[in-house]
Amino acid sequence: MTGKITESFENYTASKTVLFWSCATCVVLTMVVGFTWGGWVTGGTAKEQIATATEDARAELAAAICVHRFVAAPDASAKLAALKEESSWKRESLIEEGGWVTFASMKEPVDGAADLCADELAEMELQAAKATEASEPVSTTGTDASSVAN
Secondary structure, three states: OHHHHHHHHHOOOOOHHHHHHHHHHHHHHHHHHHHHOOOOOOHHHHHHHHHHHHHHHHHHHHHHHHHHHHHHOOOHHHHHHHHHHOOHHHHHHHHHHOOOOOOOOOOOOOOOHHHHHHHHHHHOOHHHHHHHHHHOOOOOOOOOHHHHHO
């Protein structure tokens, strides 16, 4: 019996229809696996992800500059105390009103930066912030804000 099975398997030749549907099935299965588990995305989704990543990176950069500008201010301890006394949902407006996330030649603050800046400032102690500022000098003069805003 084993001889008949191996002999019939060796003599089998697939028709064009079977070869076509086998290839079509492999293509479809590859696409299903790629899009569900392989991390493939369409061009539109990739563009959305790029736009989101760009906005997030811009906000993080502006927030980092905001923190350094805030800490370098002459009355930083009083402003930090006032910021910590505010409720978490009012901190963002306090940072925006102070102009900490609005840079040269910009009319509006960088989207999302005020919230990130306020959160980071609320978690820090002023002495640690002053030590960080002294060890890592960051020049905010001459910063091209148009590159941050675009």
